[in-house]
Amino acid sequence: xxxxxxxxxxxVGCCKFGENYHxxxxxxxxxxxxxxxxxxxxxxxxxxxxxVATLSSGTSGTxxxxxxKLYKIPVTRVENYCASGMDAFRNACLAxxxxxxxxxxxxGVEKLxxxxxxxxxxxxxxxxxxxxxxxxxxxxxAATRYMHKFGITKETLAQIAVKNHKNGTKSPKAHFQMExxxxxxxxxxxxSSPLGLFDCxxxxxxxxxxxxxxxxxxxxxxxxxxxxxxxxLAVTSGQPYYQPKNEYVSFEATTLAxxxxxxxxxxxxxxxxxxxxxxxxxxxxxxxxxxxDLKFCKKGEGAEFIAAAALDGELPVNPSGGLKSFGHPxxxxxxxxxxxxxxxxxxxxxARQVKNPxxxxxxxxxxxxxVGIVTILxxxx
Amino acid sequence: MAGIIAFGAYVPRYRISREVIARQWGLxxxxxxxxxxxxxxxxxxxxxxxxxxxxxxxxxxxxxxxYFATTSSPYREKQGATTIATxxxxxxxxxxxxxxxxxxxxxxxxxxxxxxxxxxxxQKVLVTAGDxxxxxxxxxxxxxxxxxxxAVLLGxxxxxxxxxxxxxxxxxxxxxxxxxxxxxxxxFPSGFDVKYGYNRVMGEVLPAVYKKFxxxxxxxxxxxxxxxxxxxxxxxxxxxxxxxxxQLQDTLFGQVGDTGAAAPLMMLAATLxxxxxxxxxxLVSYGEGSDALLFQVTPAIEQYKVQRxxxxxIATKRDIGSYGKYARFRNLAVKETTCGEVxxxxxxxxxxxxxxxxxxxxxxxxxxxxxxKERVCYECxxxxxxxxxxxxxxxxxxxxxxxxxFAGPDLPYTQSVIELNDGCRIYLAMTDSDEKEVAIxxxxxxxxRRLHDGYGFHNYYWKVRPIKG
Numbered sequence: 001x002x003x004x005x006x007x008x009x010x011x012v013g014c015c016k017f018g019e020n021y022h023x024x025x026x027x028x029x030x031x032x033x034x035x036x037x038x039x040x041x042x043x044x045x046x047x048x049x050x051x052v053a054t055l056s057s058g059t060s061g062t063x064x065x066x067x068x069k070l071y072k073i074p075v076t077r078v079e080n081y082c083a084s085g086m087d088a089f090r091n092a093c094l095a096x097x098x099x100x101x102x103x104x105x106x107x108g109v110e111k112l113x114x115x116x117x118x119x120x121x122x123x124x125x126x127x128x129x130x131x132x133x134x135x136x137x138x139x140x141x142a143a144t145r146y147m148h149k150f151g152i153t154k155e156t157l158a159q160i161a162v163k164n165h166k167n168g169t170k171s172p173k174a175h176f177q178m179e180x181x182x183x184x185x186x187x188x189x190x191x192s193s194p195l196g197l198f199d200c201x202x203x204x205x206x207x208x209x210x211x212x213x214x215x216x217x218x219x220x221x222x223x224x225x226x227x228x229x230x231x232x233l234a235v236t237s238g239q240p241y242y243q244p245k246n247e248y249v250s251f252e253a254t255t256l257a258x259x260x261x262x263x264x265x266x267x268x269x270x271x272x273x274x275x276x277x278x279x280x281x282x283x284x285x286x287x288x289x290x291x292x293d294l295k296f297c298k299k300g301e302g303a304e305f306i307a308a309a310a311l312d313g314e315l316p317v318n319p320s321g322g323l324k325s326f327g328h329p330x331x332x333x334x335x336x337x338x339x340x341x342x343x344x345x346x347x348x349x350x351a352r353q354v355k356n357p358x359x360x361x362x363x364x365x366x367x368x369x370x371v372g373i374v375t376i377l378x379x380x381x
Numbered sequence: 382m383a384g385i386i387a388f389g390a391y392v393p394r395y396r397i398s399r400e401v402i403a404r405q406w407g408l409x410x411x412x413x414x415x416x417x418x419x420x421x422x423x424x425x426x427x428x429x430x431x432x433x434x435x436x437x438x439x440x441x442x443x444x445x446x447x448y449f450a451t452t453s454s455p456y457r458e459k460q461g462a463t464t465i466a467t468x469x470x471x472x473x474x475x476x477x478x479x480x481x482x483x484x485x486x487x488x489x490x491x492x493x494x495x496x497x498x499x500x501x502x503x504q505k506v507l508v509t510a511g512d513x514x515x516x517x518x519x520x521x522x523x524x525x526x527x528x529x530x531x532a533v534l535l536g537x538x539x540x541x542x543x544x545x546x547x548x549x550x551x552x553x554x555x556x557x558x559x560x561x562x563x564x565x566x567x568x569f570p571s572g573f574d575v576k577y578g579y580n581r582v583m584g585e586v587l588p589a590v591y592k593k594f595x596x597x598x599x600x601x602x603x604x605x606x607x608x609x610x611x612x613x614x615x616x617x618x619x620x621x622x623x624x625x626x627x628q629l630q631d632t633l634f635g636q637v638g639d640t641g642a643a644a645p646l647m648m649l650a651a652t653l654x655x656x657x658x659x660x661x662x663x664l665v666s667y668g669e670g671s672d673a674l675l676f677q678v679t680p681a682i683e684q685y686k687v688q689r690x691x692x693x694x695i696a697t698k699r700d701i702g703s704y705g706k707y708a709r710f711r712n713l714a715v716k717e718t719t720c721g722e723v724x725x726x727x728x729x730x731x732x733x734x735x736x737x738x739x740x741x742x743x744x745x746x747x748x749x750x751x752x753x754k755e756r757v758c759y760e761c762x763x764x765x766x767x768x769x770x771x772x773x774x775x776x777x778x779x780x781x782x783x784x785x786x787f788a789g790p791d792l793p794y795t796q797s798v799i800e801l802n803d804g805c806r807i808y809l810a811m812t813d814s815d816e817k818e819v820a821i822x823x824x825x826x827x828x829x830r831r832l833h834d835g836y837g838f839h840n841y842y843w844k845v846r847p848i849k850g
Contacts (some may be wrong), residue, residue, distance in 0.1 A: 140782035241808035
């Protein structure tokens with residue numbers, strides 16, 4: 001079974017990401033949804049089912065139904081760590097593919113700034129196991145191990161931040177439009193060693209929305225729909241630090257999700273066949289590991305791939321600026337990646353437009369390397 | 382006759398120079414430095430450390446009791462001895478008791494342990510004593526006091542030091558005290574406590590001890606006498622007929638400070654580290670009277686392997702650097718914005734065996750050792766087919782990070798994935814470490830600490846620290 005070419009993305013919307021102190025969760029959802037309605041030229045009444053993703057900014061389907069007045073249709077809240085957004089998208093795709101619905105809406109949202117938190121915390125349920133863990137600390141331990149094993153330095157990781165900040169300057173809805181230098185990144189205050197401030201994505205508010213329909217109905221809405229080619233999801237342990245054989249230089253969830261997706265499209269050499277990618281760079285080390293785990297390059301060769309990942313490189317990665325510059329409102333991120341892929345595949349990405357894209361890959365990661373979702377979209381059927 | 386089977390002491394790694402405290406308040410410095418418990422330590426964790434040192438490499442099945450002595454119990458209601466016994470993974474069918482509220486609680490617990498053994502109720506009893514007494518800021522006690530712990534394993538055999546006798550005098554006197562609603566110890570000023578309490582009681586106790594044991598001061602190899610301050614002891618020694626230089630055990634005041642109920646046991650440990658067969662050791666405490674115990678060192682001392690000597694622990698230190706950090710550690714300076722720890726005693730009830738006694742499990746199907754305990758094997762997926770395994774307490778760092786984002790009282794908060802020597806992976810915070818010394822493959826040992834106070838109780842759990850020496 002494959003999902004290939006059964007679903008089309010007919011509209012996407014996104015609010016300006018950033019420190020949206022002036023906006024509530026509902027304000028951002030309304031902004032992103034009406035942006036998507038306008039993009040799809042659709043009457044909201046045509047939407048037959050909806051999914052909303054958030055880690056902690058709301059509960060139940062009512063958190064979407066109320067602001068959008070999407071009453072009397074099925075609405076489901078999805079949570080799967082930082083990969084919630086893309087899993088909501090996946091659920092909508094599966095529902096349409098089942099034949100149950102023709103048109104569905106997917107929203108992702110997170111309101112982080114209202115809490116005053118300085119960084120992304122952790123999600124422990126147990127009083128003492130993993131006590132004190134922060135989001136950067138989980139990835140920092142991979143960075144420590146990777147640096148030990150492959151001999152890279154903070155300068156190597158900094159190049160990823162520099163690239164994504166540069167792309168962010170061309171991305172009007174991104175949290176940051178600000179370039180940084182390797183020196184600035186390396187000398188920034190330490191957050192979780194070896195990761196400094198600029199190795200970490202910011203704390204961001206935001207919402208993004210995508211509207212999907214049965215592929216055979218897409219041309220009714222627009223001439224340039226984008227098609228879902230593949231979706232792979234893999235879940236590994238949420239407590240990798242206890243796993244008896246974990247080498248800490250790779251996230252298996254990434255590789256497994258990618259394998260599923262590549263098989264659905266028939267991709268043998270992702271580096272050649274994928275036009276560009278939006279990946280989960282919550283921390284610079286994460287993007288480095290993702291290059292390798294997505295098989296863009298071999299294990300241990302991520303550092304050499306950074307040049308190829310530039311906007312004008314062989315396989316541009318994070319033309320949007322990534323989580324690093326665009327921001328990472330947790331539940332919104334996966335849907336925001338769909339927004340970027342769609343915008344790029346339609347050739348509407350402006351200054352950050354990649355050249356002649358055919359296939360775009362989005363990778364959303366949740367937890368300490370635990371939930372991996374790969375989605376591939378294409379602009380040809 | 383009963384005797385000491387093993388001994389241990391614990392000196393926390395942090396020190397504060399008395400000069401730093403004195404400067405804070407414009408007071409004269411008493412000189413030297415004092416030991417300061419880390420922010421994640423208290424009298425109970427320190428006593429557990431000393432107790433575990435006593436038990437290192439020994440069977441524990443024949444231990445029939447554990448006593449905990451302190452004037453600074455982390456709880457007003459809840460026994461510390463059971464927690465320490467659980468940390469030490471002792472049998473549940475043992476006697477446990479806390480001896481509290483007096484500076485002689487440590488020796489009183491020892492005498493009670495000897496009575497427990499003498500009555501045949503237990504073959505061995507582990508006596509632990511820890512204190513973390515609070516001197517009021519801007520008071521002499523703040524400089525005088527120090528934090529630490531001592532422990533002795535007593536048994537019905539003579540062991541390394543046979544007990545020749547015990548003596549107790551109780552004496553109602555109010556010289557130093559702390560009422561139930563106070564944090565800080567009050568000491569009546571102008572030396573009243575020393576002159577009319579300590580000197581008077583010692584003047585009564587020492588002659589009584591000589592008479593009861595039929596011994597003269599000259600025959601005592603080492604007099605291990607607690608004193609509320611070092612000057613009091615020097616004055617007393619002459620009066621009691623001891624040569625202060627050769628016969629008097631140092632109070633550890635210069636390096637550690639007055640460790641209260643733990644002091645007699647810590648000084649005893651220091652004495653035993655240097656003792657030779659035939660030595661006669663007189664241990665004397667003070668507080669609402671006095672306890673005295675007379676020991677004779679046996680030839681077994683020559684084969685005794687000292688674990689974590691007090692001398693080495695005194696040498697292995699870390700300067701706390703500032704009064705502010707001391708104030709933060711001891712909750713004198715409290716941040717009202719906290720990270721809001723979440724906990725429930727129910728987790729301790731349900732998971733007790735994997736928390737303080739630290740058991741993991743080995744899969745009976747594939748042999749994988751894993752922690753925390755799961756119903757289904759990480760590796761092979763078999764269900765409920767495990768054998769409980771007590772995890773190793775040493776290992777090495779697999780990976781780590783120094784985290785500055787966490788709202789802890791002593792940043793960075795170092796998190797580490799540890800490969801224990803039995804091959805089990807465990808994820809623990811690191812304590813008592815210098816940022817620069819931490820590296821992949823660094824050898825570490827486990828230490829039980831107060832992780833946080835979620836739900837208003839003390840959430841004790843394990844951390845790791847670099848192995849020193």
